[in-house]
Amino acid sequence: MTLLNVADEARRGELVPSFPVSWYTDPEILEIERREIFAKTWQYLGTTESLTRTGDYLTVTVGDVPVVVTRSAEGINALVNVCRHRFHEVAQGSGNARRLACPYHAWSYDLEGNLCNAPRETRFENFDKSQFPLVKLPVAVWGQMVFVCLDQDVAPLQDWIGRLQDVLIDVGVDVTKLVHRKRTEMTIKGNWKVVAENFLECYHCAPAHPSYTKAFDVATSEGYPFEVNQDWMTARTLPRDVFKQEPDKAPYNMVGPVEVNQNDYLWPNFATWTFPGEGNLLVYSFTPVSPGETVAHFDYFLDPAMTDDAAEKLTEFVDEVGWEDVRLIESVQRGVVGNAVPTGVLVPDEGQVVAFQKLVRDAVARAGR
Ligand code: FES
Ligand SMILES: [Fe+2]
Incomplete structure (x- = not known):
C-alpha cells in the first residue's frame, strides 16, 4: 500500500x-x-439498527421532503411520507407497524407503500387503489448505512x-x-x-x-x-x-x-x-x-x-x-x-x-x- x-x-x-x-x-x-x-x-440517512424487524419504520426529512423508511418482508423501502389523498404526513416518528395509517382521513398503506384501505371507499366510483401508492424512492444499503435519493434516475449507489x-x-x-x-x-x-x-x-x-x-x-x-x-x-x-x-x-x-x-x-x-x-x-x-x-x-x-x-x-x-x-x-x-x-x-x-x-x-x- x-x-x-x-x-x-x-x-x-x-x-x-x-x-x-x-x-x-x-x-x-x-x-x-x-x-x-x-x-x-445519494443522501446518508443513518443506520439499519432500528430497521431490523419487519414492520420497523422511521421518518426523516430529505431536503424539503418527508420520507419514511420501512422494513418489509422484502427488505428496506424509502417512501415519500406524504399521503396520496391530501398530503398529510402518513407516518410519525418511528416504531413498528404492519400498516401505516394516515392520521387525517385514515387512508392506510402497507410497508411497501401500496394503498390498502380508504374509509367509505365502496362509495367511490372507479377507485383503483393501485393508482395511489406512496411514492417510492431509490434506497440502498452499504454495510449498516442506509442511503436514499430524491431523484428516481440516480445512478446506482455502488457507482x-x-x-x-x-x-x-x-x-x-x-x-x-x-x-x-x-x-x-x-x-x-x-x-x-x-x-x-x-x-x-x-x-x-x-x-x-x-x-x-x-x-x-x-x-x-x-x-x-x-x-x-x-x-x-x-x-x-x-x-x-x-x-x-x-x-x-x-x-x-x-x-x-x-x-x-x-x-x-x-x-x-x-x-x-x-x-x-x-x-x-x-x-x-x-x-x-x-x-x-x-x-x-x-x-x-x-x-x-x-x-x-x-x-x-x-x-x-x-x-x-x-x-x-x-x-x-x-x-x-x-x-x-x-x-x-x-x-x-x-x-x-x-x-x-x-x-x-x-x-x-x-x-x-x-x-x-
Ligand atoms: S390526507 Fe391522508 S387520508 Fe386524507
Ligand atoms: Fe480540521
Whole structure:
C-alpha cells in the first residue's frame, strides 16, 4: 500500500479566488443547492439498527421532503411520507407497524407503500387503489448505512460509493465487518459549504489541531497527499514514527491492520475518516437546515472486537479534533455573514477545496445564476 501520488508541482501554484462570500449566507443559493445538488445525490440517512424487524419504520426529512423508511418482508423501502389523498404526513416518528395509517382521513398503506384501505371507499366510483401508492424512492444499503435519493434516475449507489469502498479495502477497512458503536449529532452554526471545505484541507491542521498534528505527519504539504477524482476526493497521512517504537505513547491504540489515517469525501455531503489501528470508520455527514446552520452526524463503525476502553480512547481523540473544527467553522460563518470581505483565496494545499468550489459553481450555473 502506498501513499497517494500527488506530484509536488501540483502543490505549487497561483492563488485561486474563492466564490463570492454571499454564497455562504444567501437563501436563494441554498434553494438552488437543494434543487441542483441535494435532490440529485445519494443522501446518508443513518443506520439499519432500528430497521431490523419487519414492520420497523422511521421518518426523516430529505431536503424539503418527508420520507419514511420501512422494513418489509422484502427488505428496506424509502417512501415519500406524504399521503396520496391530501398530503398529510402518513407516518410519525418511528416504531413498528404492519400498516401505516394516515392520521387525517385514515387512508392506510402497507410497508411497501401500496394503498390498502380508504374509509367509505365502496362509495367511490372507479377507485383503483393501485393508482395511489406512496411514492417510492431509490434506497440502498452499504454495510449498516442506509442511503436514499430524491431523484428516481440516480445512478446506482455502488457507482458512487464503490471507489471509496475499494480504497478503504486497500487500507484494511472492510465496512461490512464493522458495527455501529456511537452516534453524535450536532447543529453547527455554519453554512454546509464551510463544513465541507473545512474537511477538505489540512492546511489548517498544524495551527488548529495540536493533538492531531502531534500524532500525524500533517505539518507539511508532503505529509498530507491528496487526490481529486471529480466527485470523490481522498487524502492520506501516516502516524509519526515514534509510535512504532513506542506504541504506548500513542493517544489511542494505533496497533492493528489499518496503518494510515485516510480522509475521504464523496460529493456533496458525505465524508469518512479511518485511523491507524483496529478496524474503524468514522462517518461524517452534514446537511443544511438554513444558510447559516448545518446538522452534522458522526457515526462510529468499529471492529466488534474493539474493547470499550479502546473505543473510548479513539472517540475521545477524534472528538477533540471534531470540536476544534466546529469552532473554526463557526468563526468562519461569523466572518462571512456581514459580507465585509467579498471573496477569499485558496492556496495550492487547498486543491480539494478548489475542486469542491468548482462542483458548487457548476451546480449554481445550471440554475442560471
Ligand atoms: S390526507 Fe391522508 S387520508 Fe386524507
Ligand atoms: Fe480540521
